[in-house]
Amino acid sequence: MFSDEEVAKDINQKFEPVWVSVREVPIVTIDFGKGHKLTRTLHGNVATYVLCSDGTIVDILPGLYERDEYVRQLDSLFWVHHYMPRTADPKAFLADYHRAQYQSIKASGKAMEVNPFADLSKVSIEISVETILRPPGWRNSLGPAVRPPVLVEHPDFSKPGDLAHWKKLHEDTEVNETQRRGPVHEILLAHPGAKPNDVTKQLYREVLHADIDDPYLGLGETLFKDYPFTEDIPESSPRARGNTPAKLSATAQPSKFVSLSPKASRN
């Protein structure tokens, strides 16, 4: 995604980007012998936050998105951030925004669209949720009809363009927008003025279904339930402790976030 020239250019122009690691990603290696090894990541997940300069969360995009939709969503959040200081009460505006989006997703399965350049109109308008949000599909109705992309089951990963038409990525994007985005708005509505550290664990546990406090990310029961060799089961697993995953997450020690240190930087 971030290797795509257009995506990178768009992000660099509109945002101050930074990445952080919330924990190590599980890596599975299968050794087939004679030097034939297969290495894959397992159960990794991501979230994109858009923040104000004081760290207040504007909105969160949960999970991986298809390129065009990702750029579109980021553009919408850029405009929400742009409008915030132009309102009488930015906190109330943000709460209204999350409430409206939550209700829209609950009712129609889709979020409303943000109207760009609303404050640059010749007719001066008061910036509010009512004046900046438009019904789902509003942008597409303005321009010429866009033909839906032809999706492929097995893209050529060496070509970045092919990845944009990967069927699985489109399906994941759909799930993010229809099933995960609603709970995100609900969390942010319940935590007005929240910073990333206030909601990250809840987001990963309840929305992305990966408890980052659990050393086995909630997979412990599945991994060890029917495993016969008890001596191989680590002591930290739910079975060895005699805990259910629910008990485990309630008693687990809070983990520290891994420090971030990207190699590339603009500074």
Place this chain on the structure above:
Amino acid sequence: MSRRSFNSLALAAILAGTVAGVPASGQQDGAKRSAEFPVQRLMDENNKGQPGKQGSLFANPARSMSMRDMSKGRIEMPVKSLFIEKFKAQPDAGQEPSTAVRAVPSPALLLTKNPVPGRVKVALPSKTLGTSQKPALKPQQEKVEPGKVRWHKAIQTAMDASRRSGKPVLLFQMMGHLDDRFC
């Protein structure tokens, strides 16, 4: 006497005093020589019985080195030997690794005298310390470029930049590391 003549005489007196071993006025040369004397005596003792080599530091370097180096060896060898013992060849498959406390060998056992008298050779099995012998504590991930986005180093840096530019912060949160091959 003119001021210039006085200065010339004073300079001559200082030089004469230094050469003759007489402390000149204002110069604590005695203290300097007393500090240096033991070193000189050590060199002379090393070369005792070897006519014509008195006072020369390099008269018998082998003997000098062997005698002086022992103290250094006594300090460093136990640490080196611990390191070597720890990463010695792995135990055979199926054999339980020994948990007993290893005795630290005497430094004298690790020092073997070279045929050249006085030269000390340290018996370090350096080839056994190759990377293949080191225990892999954590698999090292291959590092890759984290895309073409110009990432800030930390959230605080990004927020500071946001304050200046007016742009929002984009925080990409993930499991693993964006610059790891498997992330």
